[in-house]
Amino acid sequence: MPDIRPGTDDGLAPNRALWDRWARIHGSTPTDRFYDVESFVAGRQTLRALERDLAGEVAGRDLLHLQCHFGMDTLNWARLGARVTGVDFSPIAIERARLLAARTGLPATFVEADTQRLPATLAGRFDLVVATYGILCWIGDLDAWMGGAASALRPGGSLVLVDLHPAFQAVATLDPLVVDWPYGGGEPHHETLTATYAEPGLSLPPQESVQYPYSIGEIVTAAAGAGLTIKHFGEHVAAEFDPRGILSAGEDGRYRLPFGDSHLPILYSLRAVAPDRA
Ligand SMILES: C[S@@+](CC[C@H](N)C(=O)[O-])C[C@H]1O[C@@H](n2cnc3c(N)ncnc32)[C@H](O)[C@@H]1O
Numbered sequence: 001m002p003d004i005r006p007g008t009d010d011g012l013a014p015n016r017a018l019w020d021r022w023a024r025i026h027g028s029t030p031t032d033r034f035y036d037v038e039s040f041v042a043g044r045q046t047l048r049a050l051e052r053d054l055a056g057e058v059a060g061r062d063l064l065h066l067q068c069h070f071g072m073d074t075l076n077w078a079r080l081g082a083r084v085t086g087v088d089f090s091p092i093a094i095e096r097a098r099l100l101a102a103r104t105g106l107p108a109t110f111v112e113a114d115t116q117r118l119p120a121t122l123a124g125r126f127d128l129v130v131a132t133y134g135i136l137c138w139i140g141d142l143d144a145w146m147g148g149a150a151s152a153l154r155p156g157g158s159l160v161l162v163d164l165h166p167a168f169q170a171v172a173t174l175d176p177l178v179v180d181w182p183y184g185g186g187e188p189h190h191e192t193l194t195a196t197y198a199e200p201g202l203s204l205p206p207q208e209s210v211q212y213p214y215s216i217g218e219i220v221t222a223a224a225g226a227g228l229t230i231k232h233f234g235e236h237v238a239a240e241f242d243p244r245g246i247l248s249a250g251e252d253g254r255y256r257l258p259f260g261d262s263h264l265p266i267l268y269s270l271r272a273v274a275p276d277r278a
Pocket of ligand 1: 015019020067068069070071072073087088089090093113114115116132133134135138139
């Protein structure tokens with residue numbers, strides 16, 4: 001297991017408690033439109049064009065899904081023919097993922113682990129490592145995360161990461177415009193949360209959380225530092241959904257972050273490749 005940068009563990013316990021709570025709730029209330037489990041079970045494809053295009057053809061390939069939550073996206077990759085393994089540090093999420101796999105009859109392996117300390121049993125086994133939408137802000141040690149993702153890849157395998165853009169993460173509200181996060185730096189940002197992004201109207205007991213802001217430069221540098229070669233880096237000003245519940249949809253149904261007469265990016269996408277040692 002990789003060593004963790006000293007002082008970066010302070011978020012693990014509160015964040016696990018938070019995600020255990022959210023993993024119990026998400027997709028299990030009749031009012032949850034964000035995670036619509038019933039339509040997924042009926043065959044809806046939850047994956048979006050961004051990650052599907054970057055991953056390419058996945059049928060017959062070994063795919064590791066990092067921070068898989070309760071497994072809906074993981075099982076969608078299985079639906080596309082990948083042999084999937086999902087990892088999450090929340091025991092509740094992993095339990096629910098296994099139940100969902102059983103319910104759908106889709107083959108999948110789910111592992112409970114911190115993505116900064118991936119088990120050695122996962123090393124060198126995957127053609128693709130995928131992580132999407134709400135990933136690195138939970139990670140205190142970005143280098144350990146990238147190192148683990150890189151080590152899980154076979155030679156020539158790809159990391160596909162699609163996540164919230166740091167410019168979007170920095171914005172708390174749009175009207176009035178309030179910016180309450182630094183742009184990068186990786187310093188812990190403590191917050192007490194009483195709701196979930198999936199159901200902002202639901203009032204929950206206060207729960208401490210710790211998140212970590214990373215700049216685009218820090219993310220790209222961490223990928224390069226882990227020995228990966230960056231083949232694609234995209235910054236996206238329009239998204240099919242609002243990952244944080246603070247945007248309004250335009251006439252085309254897509255969500256944007258207004259910035260004067262223009263827009264700031266909401267998402268970024270990265271594809272980086274492990275060295276081909278063959
Ligand atoms: C926003 S969700 C991931 C998005 C996923 N695509 C979804 O919406 O289903 C973030 C996930 O990261 C997990 N997580 C946070 N910190 C983690 C860590 N250090 N190790 C493993 N999983 C972690 C949480 O339990 C949660 O399931």
